Amino acid sequence: MSEPSTLFEKIWQRHVVRPETDETPAVLYVDLQLLHEVTSPQAFSELERRGLALRRPDRHLATIDHSTPTTPADKHGEYDWTTAQARIQVETLYENCEKHGIELHGWDSPNRGIVHVMGPEMGATQPGMTIVCGDSHTATHGAFGALAFGIGTTEVGHVLASQCLLQSKPKTLGIRVEGDLEPGVTPKDVILHIIGRIGVGGGTGSVIEYFGSTFRAMDMAGRMTVCNMSIECGARAGLIAPDETTFSYLQDRPKAPSGANWDAAVADWRTLKTDPGAEFDRLVEIDAAGIEPSVTWGIHPGMVMGVGGSVPDGEPDALGYMQLQAGSPLAGESVDVVFIGSCTNSRLSDLRAAAAVFRGRQVADGTRALVVPGSGLTKRQAEAEGLDEIFRAAGAEWREPGCSMCLGMNGDIAQPGELVVSTSNRNFKGRQGPGVRTVLASPLTAAASAVTGRVTDPRELPEVTP
Amino acid sequence: MSRALIESRTFNLPVKNIDTDQIIPAHFLTMTGREGLDRACFFAWRFNEDGSDKADNPLRNHDRARQQVLVTGENFGCGSSREHAPWALLDYGFRAVISSRFADIFRGNALKNGLLPITVDEAVANWLLDNPDTVVAIDIENRSLKVRGYGRFDFPMDPFSAYCLVRGIDPLDFILQGADDIRRYEESHGK
Numbered sequence: 332m333s334e335p336s337t338l339f340e341k342i343w344q345r346h347v348v349r350p351e352t353d354e355t356p357a358v359l360y361v362d363l364q365l366l367h368e369v370t371s372p373q374a375f376s377e378l379e380r381r382g383l384a385l386r387r388p389d390r391h392l393a394t395i396d397h398s399t400p401t402t403p404a405d406k407h408g409e410y411d412w413t414t415a416q417a418r419i420q421v422e423t424l425y426e427n428c429e430k431h432g433i434e435l436h437g438w439d440s441p442n443r444g445i446v447h448v449m450g451p452e453m454g455a456t457q458p459g460m461t462i463v464c465g466d467s468h469t470a471t472h473g474a475f476g477a478l479a480f481g482i483g484t485t486e487v488g489h490v491l492a493s494q495c496l497l498q499s500k501p502k503t504l505g506i507r508v509e510g511d512l513e514p515g516v517t518p519k520d521v522i523l524h525i526i527g528r529i530g531v532g533g534g535t536g537s538v539i540e541y542f543g544s545t546f547r548a549m550d551m552a553g554r555m556t557v558c559n560m561s562i563e564c565g566a567r568a569g570l571i572a573p574d575e576t577t578f579s580y581l582q583d584r585p586k587a588p589s590g591a592n593w594d595a596a597v598a599d600w601r602t603l604k605t606d607p608g609a610e611f612d613r614l615v616e617i618d619a620a621g622i623e624p625s626v627t628w629g630i631h632p633g634m635v636m637g638v639g640g641s642v643p644d645g646e647p648d649a650l651g652y653m654q655l656q657a658g659s660p661l662a663g664e665s666v667d668v669v670f671i672g673s674c675t676n677s678r679l680s681d682l683r684a685a686a687a688v689f690r691g692r693q694v695a696d697g698t699r700a701l702v703v704p705g706s707g708l709t710k711r712q713a714e715a716e717g718l719d720e721i722f723r724a725a726g727a728e729w730r731e732p733g734c735s736m737c738l739g740m741n742g743d744i745a746q747p748g749e750l751v752v753s754t755s756n757r758n759f760k761g762r763q764g765p766g767v768r769t770v771l772a773s774p775l776t777a778a779a780s781a782v783t784g785r786v787t788d789p790r791e792l793p794e795v796t797p
Numbered sequence: 798m799s800r801a802l803i804e805s806r807t808f809n810l811p812v813k814n815i816d817t818d819q820i821i822p823a824h825f826l827t828m829t830g831r832e833g834l835d836r837a838c839f840f841a842w843r844f845n846e847d848g849s850d851k852a853d854n855p856l857r858n859h860d861r862a863r864q865q866v867l868v869t870g871e872n873f874g875c876g877s878s879r880e881h882a883p884w885a886l887l888d889y890g891f892r893a894v895i896s897s898r899f900a901d902i903f904r905g906n907a908l909k910n911g912l913l914p915i916t917v918d919e920a921v922a923n924w925l926l927d928n929p930d931t932v933v934a935i936d937i938e939n940r941s942l943k944v945r946g947y948g949r950f951d952f953p954m955d956p957f958s959a960y961c962l963v964r965g966i967d968p969l970d971f972i973l974q975g976a977d978d979i980r981r982y983e984e985s986h987g988k
């Protein structure tokens with residue numbers, strides 16, 4: 332019998348083209364590279380400069396999401412580009428995909444969306460795969476039991492040319508959460524709580540496997556929310572073992588295996604789990620009962636508190652930037668903008684959660700709320716359920732899919748000094764516009780804050796006057 | 798060409814905490830190619846907003862052909878993780894940078910792209926900053942830096958970067974040298 336091994340170890344072993352040596356890292360095979368307009372152009376030009384061909388166009392999938400406007404095209408089909416350069420980036424990706432035979436989901440594709448929302452929705456993300464993308468939130472795909480790394484542009488070029496990635500073997504970190512989540516507590520609160528607990532460097536150099544009954548009970552969107560933010564504690568990737576929830580999500584998706592291939596795939600995927608007795612380099616255990624609706628109060632995603640708590644002391648730079656007082660509550664702070672979107676929280680279940688709060692209520696005077704679905708498919712599904720009507724009736728803006736105010740590259744930004752309650756993943760200084768103060772939160776907390784105009788614990792909402 | 802040995806004169810920018818925004822301003826990041834990086838390198842130090850030359854440009858006396866090694870104050874390359882920073886320095890003509898401390902991400906990005914970051918003790922850095930246009934010889938294989946008129950010093954480097962630099966290859970060359978392995982892997986794994 333072979334040694335018991337972790338899920339990470341199993342996927343790693345399946346993809347070693349050349350093993351690691353004292354001098355050289357392992358060469359790992361990459362099953363799928365996802366591409367978008369921002370981090371790919373120099374990788375393509377490097378390929379050309381060297382006179383190399385793209386090795387496996389069939390193992391690439393591209394979309395446009397970061398620089399794209401989230402307002403619809405005008406009657407001439409023109410988009411409201413924030414800069415001419417943004418448009419050129421998108422056009423360059425069109426040209427590169429055309430030239431190299433890569434499947435691109437551009438403006439006319441019904442699937443187009445944020446790369447980490449679209450890939451899974453199309454069934455391109457599958458258990459046991461290695462997946463890379465020139466984007467730090469690629470760990471999202473780990474929710475399916477895929478080993479997914481965010482990489483830099485140089486490495487995007489490596490994968491274009493060779494379908495391989497150089498990696499030294501990471502350490503493993505097991506994070507076990509057991510128990511049911513309290514009402515009002517969502518997967519976003521779980522991951523914020525974890526990052527707050529282990530710190531922004533707590534996962535450095537590691538691949539995290541999340542396991543335990545709390546993750547088992549989550550739907551795929553929730554698991555993606557958790558894995559998405561693995562990078563925020565420094566981890567190279569996050570993983571959740573595939574199970575029936577994973578398989579039923581994938582079945583009948585356009586790029587998932589079908590027929591007899593489906594049965595064979597599922598039989599294989601069932602073996603993708605950490606064996607009893609296998610050990611992680613480090614293990615963290617958390618009781619779900621202790622997790623509250625959580626928010627960030629500072630300038631990195633490890634500065635986390637329960638939304639009802641008081642702001643901690645000892646970080647003058649963060650407190651100064653956020654214009655907060657140590658010891659004071661964050662709840663009740665006036666909110667200028669609410670952003671519901673990003674690859675962390677823009678899926679159908681996120682939009683449903685937000686809509687449940689907006690239903691029959693109004694966005695507060697003086698507050699602006701932006702709801703940006705993660706993809707074309709999510710948008711259509713939400714509209715089929717009438718969620719868009721609920722958002723519009725509440726006075727929120729319902730936009731076209733894209734990254735939008737997560738990083739504001741497309742021009743969706745807030746004004747200096749404004750406080751944004753955001754369902755995205757980074758609250759660094761200036762991330763959502765120069766001088767903008769970001770509070771990261773769940774879709775429930777964000778929507779509750781939109782209708783009250785103040786940072787609000789969603790559990791208090793029934794008592795709030797609409 | 799093996800890059801195992803670099804012999805050059807030094808050029809000094811005696812400034813601490815030179816961040817990647819100084820090395821290449823953010824507005825060049827939307828570029829889609831790698832052309833024109835030479836001009837983008839230290840743009841705001843070299844050019845006025847209208848594109849004309851700056852009178853007080855600290856690089857105006859730089860002899861690019863002879864001075865391929867940059868010496869700077871501590872914490873070089875801090876700030877955003879843009880890979881454009883080493884690209885710009887290389888395109889401008891630098892092959893190595895010497896400092897008493899580099900920002901981690903910049904260091905990694907530089908090595909991936911064949912720009913050599915050499916960390917030395919503060920005393921060595923200070924001596925170099927006091928003695929501009931010094932002849933240095935960098936021996937990558939032995940990880941040693943010879944400073945004419947001052948001495949020989951070891952510098953640290955991770956094994957794979959040294960492996961590539963000594964052979965005059967970059968990481969993609971290394972991967973592609975194993976093209977047969979990749980083909981075999983694809984065949985045996987049905988990919």
Ligand code: SF4
Pocket residue numbers: 396397445446447466468673674675733734737738755756
């Ligand atoms: S939504 Fe934000 S974090 Fe996600 S891919 Fe887009 S910019 Fe990156």
